[in-house]
Amino acid sequence: MAKRIKIKGGQPPLGLELTRDEHGVPHVIARDLVAAHWGMGYCHALDRGIQLYLMRVLGQGRAAECLDPSDEMLEVDRFFRRMNWAGRMDGELAKLDGECRGLLESYCDGVNARLSRKRPWELKLVGYRPEPWRIEDTLLLARMIGYLTLAQSQAEMERLLVELVQAGVDDEKLETLFPGILAGLDRELVGRVRLGDRVVPDRLKWLSGAPRMMASNNWVVAASRSVTGHTLMSNDPHLEINRLPAVWVEQVIELPDRCWIAANMPGLPAPLIGRTAELAWGATYTFMDAVDSWVEDCKGGMFRRGEEGWEPFTMREEVIKRKKGEPVTVRFYENQHGVLDGDPKEEGHYLCTRWAPSLSGGESLMAVKDLWAARTVEDGMAALGRIESSWNWVLADSGGNIGYQMSGLMPRRHPEATGFVPMPGWMPEFDWQGTVPVSELPRCVNPPEGFIVTANQDLNHLGRARPINLPMGDYRARRIARELATTERIGWEDCARLQMDTYSLQAEELLAAFEPHLTDGGVGGLLKGWDRRYDLDSKGAVAFEELYWAFVRELLEPSLGSEVVEHLLGATGVFIDFYQNLDRLILADTSPWHDGRDRAALLAAALARVSEPVKDTWGDRNLLRMSHLLFGGKMPRFLGFDRGPFPLPGGRATPHQGQLYESAGRQTSFAPSIRLIADLGEDFMRTCLCGGPRDRRFSPYYASEIPAWREGRYKKLGRLSERQ
DSSP states (O other), rough: OOOOOEEEEEEEOOOOEEEEEETOOEEEEOOHHHHHHHHHHHHHHHHHHHHHHHHHHHHHTTTHHTTTTTTHHHHHHHHHHHOOOOTTTHHHHTTOOHHHHHHHHHHHHHHHHHHHHOHHHHHHTTTTEEEEEEHHHHHHHHHHTIIIIIIHHHHHHHHHHHHHHTTTOOHHHHHHHHHTTOOOHHHHHHHHHHOOOOOTTTOOOOOOOTTTTOOOOEEEEGGBBBBBSEEEEEHHEEEEEEEEESSEEEEEESSSSEEEEEEETTTTEEEEEEEEEEEEEEEOOOOOEEEEEEEEETTTTTEETTTEEEEEEEEEEEEETTEEEEEEEEEEEETTTEEEEEOOSSSSSEEEETTTTTTTTTHHHHHHHHHHHOOOOHHHHHHHHSSOOOOEEEEEEETTOOEEEEEEEOOOOOOOSSSSOOOOOTTTGGGGOOOOGGGGEEEEEEEETTTTEEEOOGGGGSSSSSSSSSSSOSSOOOOOOHHHOOOOOHHHHHHHHHHHBBBBBHHHEEEEEEEGGGGGGGGHHHTTTTTBBTTTSSSSHHHHHHHHHHHHHHHHHHHHHHHHHHHHHHHOHHHHHOOOHHHHHHOOSSSSTTTOOHHHHHHHHHHHOOSSSOOOOOHHEEEEEEEEEETTSSSSSGGGGSSEEEEOOOOSSSSOOOOOEEEEEEEEEEEEEEEEETTTTTTEEEEEEESSSOOTTTSSSSSSTTHHHHOOOOEEOOOOOHHH
């Protein structure tokens, strides 16, 4: 039963109606997009006020001032101040035309109307009174969303390369771990770099190489391949799900002549993924390499430029305030290559790192403005391709067309620069020369096979440019493509089945290599009889995971030492995203990482590490705990701020991803944060959200969709008038 949302505060536009459907999803019913943006803002502040304001506080680097004065939070603030996403807004604001600015101002008015009436009690409890929401705050969030845990993982792997070189790992081993992307590596130069931030902390000593020697799915289906004769779009972004409220916000925007059924994020008034009657679109992350580092030769606060020249850094000084404590002044040194990791007054070589979209946002918001009007695949590709962070967009329209478009600012580099290896900063030829045009990025329309699948894999073959040098494993993409190719006519039920699929091609292919060396009893017999599915009752999944990571330890420990390997595998995500780099070492007949042993000997050593017999099921081991964004772990369990633990199906390489791991001292996850299925022959979209529509703990919609999400059940979202 639909229920009207009472608007309390501000002056809403004429004719605006806010209604919550039986699932708790708000419907913004308005006469035009300007009024709709006011309603979107009001609902974001009403339903996700904590999320909205906390993200802004973090992005501004003010968490120690507004929330928690601890040393840990101070370090979080240092990170965000270093990234400077809250700075240099004037140029991006100038890119907005009058129409776009009007939409954003209306959104801010809606947010502030609710804020002026009532702020969340949780924020009162920590003593934070939010300032009014501004367009600059939306720009801030647009910058943050494409980096955190996404582009950030690329930056961590590039930093890891430096540490591996400095640990003495030889060229042959590095080339097999990072094949084809190490051109231009100057070991002597990289060896001189003084690292401030490290993937492996200084307290973990690298061991030399002695003789004993780290997600999402989407796909579209052509009308010719579908059961209904209309195109299909499926999307299930794999993000962090071990938190409440949910990452995504669902909203239905109803105008007299159009309707958008969409998922967005608090602070971003955009139909990020979703559909209209004419067009559906979904997103995955693309692993474009838009992060580069340069080695800077520094002394006296200057950096070398050319053979003999020296130039001063721009020094940025910021003051981090702390609740009930003395403020802390931090200084950052910047040049055309980004922010320096060190103090240039201390002579030495340091890394300077830059993320291409770090000071962007204006063009992305202009692209979103055009997305509202898109009706065809080509319209959608033209708009989405201009978004400045890197995404794989798949699209389907009511005319029977399907398409794929990559977005993102790809740096145009020197021909000898791969983007993965740090280049000498004093050589101007290695500076970025602008960015690659969208027309050169991977894209396709109506391929002959009748479907397009993206799952964070290498898609360079679809473009003139090659933006991806470190993709995720392609197992999920290949599994989905194989299932679509062998299904004569594809319906929404097939898409739903694939979104819940726990079959691992990784396990299939690795076990094909292992099986000749496995015994018929014990762990070997269990793995031989395993169906390669990460179902909750599976003991085979547990055995394979134990064997897999034992094999990885056998590969890495002789060169890196057990303590460092345990840190990399247990406390970072560097091999969570890029596990296929490890799989290549496992499947190689010979490798310098094998320490002179063949696969049989390595497997025997790995099996000796595996506990036997395997008593636990995958459901016993893979337990998801969902923690409240602000009070996680701090409130008594009976109050219900936190939920779980729940057994989570799926693994790292299954279409239904189910990864749980430790990173930066806390549990995090990769799993479907929302599931969407759109059939362009229908006037609604099937969805399932991991969480609930609201952040109010005592609302019935706080975690209302978790049972359906766990069971793979979908609700239908569409115009209220068409469903009554």
